[in-house]
Amino acid sequence: MNLVRTVFVVSSLLVSSGAAYLGYMGIGGESLDTDRSIRLGSGGNTFQNANVK
Amino acid sequence: MKSASSPAAISCPNCGAGLNVLGGGRVVSQICGYCSSELDAVAGYRVLSKFAEMPRPETPLKIGDSGKVLGVDHQIIGILGWREEADGKSWDWTDHLIYSPTHGYSWLTLEARRLFLTRRWRQGTQPGWVSEIAVETSTSRPQVRLAGQSYAYYETSKARITFAEGEFTWRPHIGDRATTITLLGSDAMLSFTETGAEREVERTVLPPQTALWQSFGFAAAPVRALGRHPLETIGEPPNERFLIAAAAAFAGLGLLLSAVFASMSGHQILPPTRLSAAQLPVELPLEVDQAGRLTVVNFRGDLNDNTWAWLEVTVSDPDDQPMFQIGRELGRFSGHDSDGSWTESYEGSQLRFRPEEPGRYMMEIDLPERGIGETTATMPPPPLTVSARAGAATAFPTLGLATLFALIGGGLFLRRSLREKERWSGSDWEDEDTDAGGDDD
Secondary structure, three states, X not given: OOHHHXXXXXXXXXXXXXXXHHHHHOOXXXXXXXXXXXXXXXXXXXXXXXXXX | OOOOOOOOEEEOOOOOOEEEOOOOOOOOEEEOOOOOEEEEOOOOOEEEEEOOOOOOOOOOXXXXXXXXXXXXXXXXXXXXXXXXXXXXXXXXXXEEEEEEOOOEEEEEEEEOOEEEEEEEOOOOOEOOOOXXXXXXXXXXXXXXXXXXXXXXXXXXXXXXXXXXEEEEOOOOOOOOEEEEEEEXXXXXXXXXXXOOOOEEEEEEEOOOHHHHHHHOOOOOOOOOOOOOOOOOOXXXXXXXXXXXHHHHXXXXXXXXXXXXXXXXXXXXXXXXXXXXXXXXXXXXXXXXXXOOOEEEEEEEEOOXXXXXXXXXXXXXXXXXXXXXXXXXXXXXXXXXXXXXXXXXXXXXXEXXXXXXXXXXXXXXEEEEEEEEOOEEOOOOOOOEEEEEEEEEOXXXXXXXXXXXXXXXXXXHHHHHHHHHHHHOOOOOOOOOOOOOOOOOO
């Protein structure tokens, strides 16, 4: 097997193994519409800090 | 057949010109290049006939030139000019009869400014002969098998001899006609040639041109090749077939892995739980036992027709810190319009996330807004069923990779198909379901 074929097969095996790991771990299958910018607790003193709308 | 004591040179009995005798023992005639007399090579070189003035074909090669053809020393002993005429057009080519004491007689044909090597094929073909009538009556492109390879019909040509000079193993005459059925294989052409008296099966290959011309004493090809010949494999990458097969194999592997991962839905951590209007909003626990794996939560609203509800879910981690929030619309609609009845349902929704650590995650679930049609309405929330599984896999990465490999393999295959189509573009076969066969490896 020449160099081009070897490189293609080896790199394809590596990429396939990587994709298999991602698939097994569920990476890439998460919901994309999750909103992670939600506030913690009360959101602070919103009445006195008037420049925060 | 000549005797072993044949002379190395003779004088033309008609014009007195000195003529070298180069061919082997099968030469039966010699045509003087000076006066066009046909001499009998097996009966003392007596004059058999004299041809009228013949147009000399264009060739930089001449009688007596020597060179290596596919590694074997050959010498040019005869030159034939050919012409084919059809539909008001004409095509000319030159055959050089070459001789090797070890390999016998072959043809070196100068056509489209390339040199082709043609040898008689004596080992048989399947079928043994392809006639012009067989081609005309065939409903599909005729095929011939030879030495494990398949050849498919390419063209029919009807040509006549316009020029002859030197030694020959038969007696060529100006105006002699030959009908040739040519079939194309992956690296050679097969010819079924029929003259008035003979039938020949010949195999033609295209030797490396530069080396061939150099062996005949030319620094490079003295004429530039015209167009692309179907025997030329220029532009075909050496690994193309392998890469197409390998890409298809990896695409298949990706699809197989995708099917496996799609079936890995994990284990249940929250059994289907039906929530009534009175129970909402509600907090439900998710007992995650595997960090980094996919957790899938399914929601399904039991909605009346033409109603909708807005689903809000907030997920907190085991430290009770909010991680994220989602908002989804659940709905079920139906109606009638000019195209008939229609339904639109999206009563189910799915939340997928990867907890970074095991532990008890909490989901705060609510249906804060509801409506009928396109308007918000004051009405109780519909019943909602919630279930969850942990340790699920996803088919997206392997499916994406399978698509990538399919594109690579498909692109290479398409390029190869276009090149193969171009290769067969010179064929005179006409078929609505044109197939470009002939290559079975």
